[in-house]
Amino acid sequence: MPQMTQxxxxxxxxxxxxxxxxxxxxxxxxxxxxxxTVGFCLVILAGALFYVWQHVHVVRQGYEIxxxxxxxxxxxxxxxxxxxEAGQLRSLRRVEEIARTRLGMVTPKAGQVILIPESPxx
Amino acid sequence: xxxxxxxxxxxLLLCLGAVAAKLFTIQVTxxxxxxxxASKQYQRLVPIVSRxxxxxxxxxxxxxxxxxxxxxxxxxxxxxxxxxxxxxLAPILGQPLKELSAKLTSDKPFVWxxxxxxxxxxxxxxxxxxxxxxLVPESRRYYPRQELAAHxxxxxxxxxxxxxxVEHLYDDLLGGRPEFVxxxxxxxxxxxxxxxxxxxxSPIFDVHLTIDEVLQYITERELSRAVERSGAKAGxxxxxxxxxxxxxxxxxxxxxxxxxxxxxxMGARRNRAAVDYFEPGSVFKVILVAGALEEGVVRPTDxxxxxxxxxxVGGVTIRDHEKYGWLTVRxxxxxxxxxxxxxxxxxxxxxxxxxxxxxxxxxxxxxxxLPGETPGLIRRPKSWSALSLxxxxxxxxxxxxxxxxAAAFAAVANGGNLIRPHVVRALTSQDGKLTxxxxxxxxxxxxxxxxxxxxxEMLTAATEEGTGKEAxxxxxxxxxxxxxxxKLDHATGKYSHRKIVASFVGAVPAEAPRLVILVAIDEPExxxxxxxxxxxxxxxxxxxxxxxxKVPPSPRRDVRLVRASWRNWxxxxxxx
Numbered sequence: 001m002p003q004m005t006q007x008x009x010x011x012x013x014x015x016x017x018x019x020x021x022x023x024x025x026x027x028x029x030x031x032x033x034x035x036x037t038v039g040f041c042l043v044i045l046a047g048a049l050f051y052v053w054q055h056v057h058v059v060r061q062g063y064e065i066x067x068x069x070x071x072x073x074x075x076x077x078x079x080x081x082x083x084x085e086a087g088q089l090r091s092l093r094r095v096e097e098i099a100r101t102r103l104g105m106v107t108p109k110a111g112q113v114i115l116i117p118e119s120p121x122x
Numbered sequence: 123x124x125x126x127x128x129x130x131x132x133x134l135l136l137c138l139g140a141v142a143a144k145l146f147t148i149q150v151t152x153x154x155x156x157x158x159x160a161s162k163q164y165q166r167l168v169p170i171v172s173r174x175x176x177x178x179x180x181x182x183x184x185x186x187x188x189x190x191x192x193x194x195x196x197x198x199x200x201x202x203x204x205x206x207x208x209x210x211l212a213p214i215l216g217q218p219l220k221e222l223s224a225k226l227t228s229d230k231p232f233v234w235x236x237x238x239x240x241x242x243x244x245x246x247x248x249x250x251x252x253x254x255x256x257l258v259p260e261s262r263r264y265y266p267r268q269e270l271a272a273h274x275x276x277x278x279x280x281x282x283x284x285x286x287x288v289e290h291l292y293d294d295l296l297g298g299r300p301e302f303v304x305x306x307x308x309x310x311x312x313x314x315x316x317x318x319x320x321x322x323x324s325p326i327f328d329v330h331l332t333i334d335e336v337l338q339y340i341t342e343r344e345l346s347r348a349v350e351r352s353g354a355k356a357g358x359x360x361x362x363x364x365x366x367x368x369x370x371x372x373x374x375x376x377x378x379x380x381x382x383x384x385x386x387x388m389g390a391r392r393n394r395a396a397v398d399y400f401e402p403g404s405v406f407k408v409i410l411v412a413g414a415l416e417e418g419v420v421r422p423t424d425x426x427x428x429x430x431x432x433x434x435v436g437g438v439t440i441r442d443h444e445k446y447g448w449l450t451v452r453x454x455x456x457x458x459x460x461x462x463x464x465x466x467x468x469x470x471x472x473x474x475x476x477x478x479x480x481x482x483x484x485x486x487x488x489x490x491x492l493p494g495e496t497p498g499l500i501r502r503p504k505s506w507s508a509l510s511l512x513x514x515x516x517x518x519x520x521x522x523x524x525x526x527x528a529a530a531f532a533a534v535a536n537g538g539n540l541i542r543p544h545v546v547r548a549l550t551s552q553d554g555k556l557t558x559x560x561x562x563x564x565x566x567x568x569x570x571x572x573x574x575x576x577x578x579e580m581l582t583a584a585t586e587e588g589t590g591k592e593a594x595x596x597x598x599x600x601x602x603x604x605x606x607x608x609k610l611d612h613a614t615g616k617y618s619h620r621k622i623v624a625s626f627v628g629a630v631p632a633e634a635p636r637l638v639i640l641v642a643i644d645e646p647e648x649x650x651x652x653x654x655x656x657x658x659x660x661x662x663x664x665x666x667x668x669x670x671x672k673v674p675p676s677p678r679r680d681v682r683l684v685r686a687s688w689r690n691w692x693x694x695x696x697x698x
Binding site: 059063065066073083084091092093108111113115116 | 183184187189190241264266267268270306308312313314315316335336339343595596597665666669672673674675
């Protein structure tokens with residue numbers, strides 16, 4: 001395309017000073033320009049969203065960790081309580097009372113239980 | 123046009139300048155203060171529940187454990203209806219209405235309503251949802267075996283501080299101090315992040331005792347029966363390994379439940395085995411004879427005349443319960459002759475006798491790892507009167523603790539070494555990395571193995587032929603000595619005829635002692651002799667303890683036992 005010019009002044013009568021008109025950008029470049037602007041904004045937006053998402057995700061994980069921590073503590077406590085109850089139920093006084101009163105057991109008399117010393121295997 | 127643009131520009135510049143100035147004020151000038159205010163809103167301190175160490179018996183059974191418990195508090199200013207709240211709380215907490223109302227209307231910003239609630243109480247209180255009333259997690263100590271070994275284990279108070287026993291002496295190692303971590307919370311007060319729990323300021327240990335739950339139970343049961351049967355004021359029984367010094371059982375009557383120690387009297391909480399001292403009486407003749415044999419001033423077969431049951435020393439007549447003639451040293455011990463013992467003491471002399479008294483550990487602490495131990499009382503020879511040596515030969519004018527005497531008798535039983543008695547055998551850190559083992563400590567050699575054997579033989583004869591017959595076991599040989607010591611009546615300053623301490627101490631099996639057992643019954647009303655109340659108690663404890671430990675019968679007894687069992691099997695009865 002022939003270069004367009006624009007008369008911008010007159011050097012004298014009949015003499016014009018011309019400068020070349022800025023070239024009109026092609027549509028393709030305009031399209032690229034728009035896309036890159038939008039793309040840049042999207043990148044910034046994505047970055048911001050990711051940043052926010054990270055925070056939200058970390059806080060959610062924090063809640064979950066706390067919930068699991070409480071659940072763990074609760075289970076440990078339950079385990080300890082059950083062991084305590086088992087210990088109380090195994091108290092020897094209780095065992096002896098049950099053995100004597102409910103099972104009819106008695107203390108063996110002398111001679112009813114004979115211990116034989118272990119001998120080494122020949 | 124240009125002026126307009128310039129004007130807009132200046133306005134914008136001013137606005138931005140104002141914003142910048144405000145930013146500077148917030149960020150720089152007031153930055154620290156505002157950051158602190160903000161952190162108070164989103165940070166708070168979260169208490170970590172105590173991780174106090176567990177106390178185990180020697181086989182790993184738990185004797186003391188800590189569990190989470192909730193404590194109820196109130197912020198009176200926030201309570202909307204104090205009267206209504208008090209009425210709702212009273213049946214749950216079991217407190218009088220008046221007392222609760224006073225707490226809820228108090229001027230204080232914070233009051234405890236009740237510490238360390240039961241889980242059911244805590245759940246019921248939480249369900250009420252009362253404004254201004256809340257729960258905070260704490261730790262509560264439980265003793266699942268209740269009064270078993272109460273005087274050894276001890277108990278903790280409200281702030282998880284040990285008050286008595288192992289809980290007190292090993293308080294620093296058991297740990298359990300309140301600690302806090304910083305946590306971040308959201309607008310609703312829910313926790314989001316918390317600091318990792320810090321390492322405890324010092325390692326926390328679990329404590330493993332030398333006490334055996336089964337032996338402890340047997341000992342407590344028999345001691346309780348003996349005290350009840352004789353109407354006694356109190357009693358003590360100790361079972362000890364004579365070689366290592368490990369205390370396998372330590373029982374006192376009266377006793378208490380550490381879960382509810384506030385209801386127990388001071389007398390019940392008293393560890394009489396280590397804290398109380400008594401005049402041992404005739405059991406002390408063992409120390410006299412051991413010292414005399416070791417010095418070679420007497421032999422087991424040497425004879426002394428019993429003066430027909432009475433001897434005058436220092437202007438006082440001391441009598442025997444029988445009118446004896448000639449007695450060997452063996453017989454003096456077997457019959458517990460006072461006259462014979464006085465003569466042996468005179469032959470040994472006060473200087474040497476004192477040497478053996480202190481050598482066996484009397485008058486000094488044993489080093490037992492329980493609080494409150496006393497060294498007993500013994501005067502130095504320079505303070506002795508003319509009567510002191512004869513009276514000391516009978517085991518009076520000296521005060522000893524049961525633990526001291528058990529340790530001294532263990533020296534006779536184990537070949538002559540005085541060992542340090544102890545109740546803790548190991549400490550393990552809760553992460554399993556550290557272990558401290560408590561090794562047996564031999565304090566000193568007191569007598570030779572030959573003297574030890576000679577004394578044990580004499581004591582075996584003393585048990586079978588003398589005052590200790592009630593301690594005889596059908597399957598095991600027992601080397602023991604009875605004691606019946608009069609107590610000093612402080613009102614009259616004289617020895618009482620009514621108040622006595624009946625005791626028996628023995629090693630079993632005599633030919634290779636596995637256990638030393640001491641029984642002391644304080645002020646029995648009936649069965650007022652060591653041979654009639656303490657010796658049978660010893661027998662019952664020893665019988666069950668040796669069976670539990672699977673100790674084979676003494677060699678001379680097993681043949682008789684098999685014959686008796688065979689005979690009884692044929693006739694359909696049980697061996698006696």
